[in-house]
Amino acid sequence: MNKLTDAIKHLIIINVIVFIAPQLLKLDFTNILALHFPENENFGIWQYVTHMFMHGSVPHILFNMYGLWAFGTPLEKMWGRNKFLFFYFSAGFGAGLIYTLVNYYQFNIAFEKLIELGSTKAEIIELMNPGLVYKNEYLQTVNSLYSTPAVGASGAIYGVLVAFGIFFKDAKMALIFLPIPIAAKYFIPIMILGDLFFGMTKYSIGNVAHFAHIGGALIGFIIAWYWKKNQFKTN
Template sequence: MQRLTAAIKHLIIINVIMYFVPQLMGMDLTNIFALHFPKNEHFGIWQYVTHMFMHGGPYHLLFNMYALWAFGTPLEQMWGRNKFIFFYFSAGIGAGLIYTLVNYYQFNSALNILLESGITKNEVFELLDPTKVYKDVNLQTVNALYNTPAVGASGAVYGVLVAFGMAFPNAKLALIFFPVPVAAKYFIPLIIFGDLFFGVTKYSIGNIAHFAHIGGALIGFIIAWYWKKNQFRIN
């Protein structure tokens, strides 16, 4: 079993505290720390960091922390604590930013269609209600994007996953529902392609921020590729 390295140990501890302590104290920190749509009244710039320490349920937390430990430990051992922390937060923040940009595009596209139908922008915003389900698909889209905050370390973890695949391409990986070991250089691109497919189609199961995953993977790839290319100059 891999030993728990310093940065990963502290990241896991903070994530566990941020999940269980508010529940034990009967507090809901979603409006403060989850990543909201920028037009939402609860949006705060700090949420690009804090949403990484919020999770939607125990299995969400468990999966992310297990992946962080399994794939992040070899990276921290290779890079060192400070370099790994920089990478982790860069991937997580980058994931949030890319997720927001995609949401902005989808929000404005749906909003423009509604405006062209004759409804005013003020009327649209007056209709937005997280407790309601609308028949109009564009109103559904605007309402969901405006009122659904994002939580979880998945974006940062996807960055870690990609960097792991680049550093250890022949490592064998498997999923519970697909227990056949596959080399990381094939397995990881397949997972990212799956997120891309579900992100651009209507086949996604559950409320999953696929473009946050893709964003974290993209930022992770860029940083890991740059470090690998320039390793002799930065070491």
């Protein structure tokens, strides 16, 4: 069993504290720490980092922390603490940024459609409410993107996952509900293609930030590929 390395141990501790403390104290830090749409009044630039320590449910944090431990431990042992932390936060920040850019693109398309239908900007913004569901497809898209914040370390974890696949490509992996061992070099691309498919269609199950996963995977791939190619092994 992999022993907890320093960076991963502290990341897990912080994530658990941020998840449990607000519940014990009856406080809600979502408006401050979760990643909001830039046009939303609750948006803050620091949220590109803090959203990585926020999780929406017990299964959410369990899966992410398991992924951090399982796939991050070999990387931290290989790279060292500082290099791993740089990689982790770069992937998480990149995931949030790409997620925002995709949301901005989708938001503007739907927003322009509503303007063409006769609505004004002030009227549209006034209707934004995270608790409401609209029958109008464009209004629902705008409302969802504007009002729903993103939480979780999944983007950073996807970066870790891709790096694991680059350096340990023949390691066997399997899904919990499909326990068939598959080499990481095949398994990980299949997962990313799945996120791309669900992100671009309406078949996604639950409120999953697929493009944050893709963003983290992309940044993780770029950094890990560069490091491997250039034999950058200093801690």
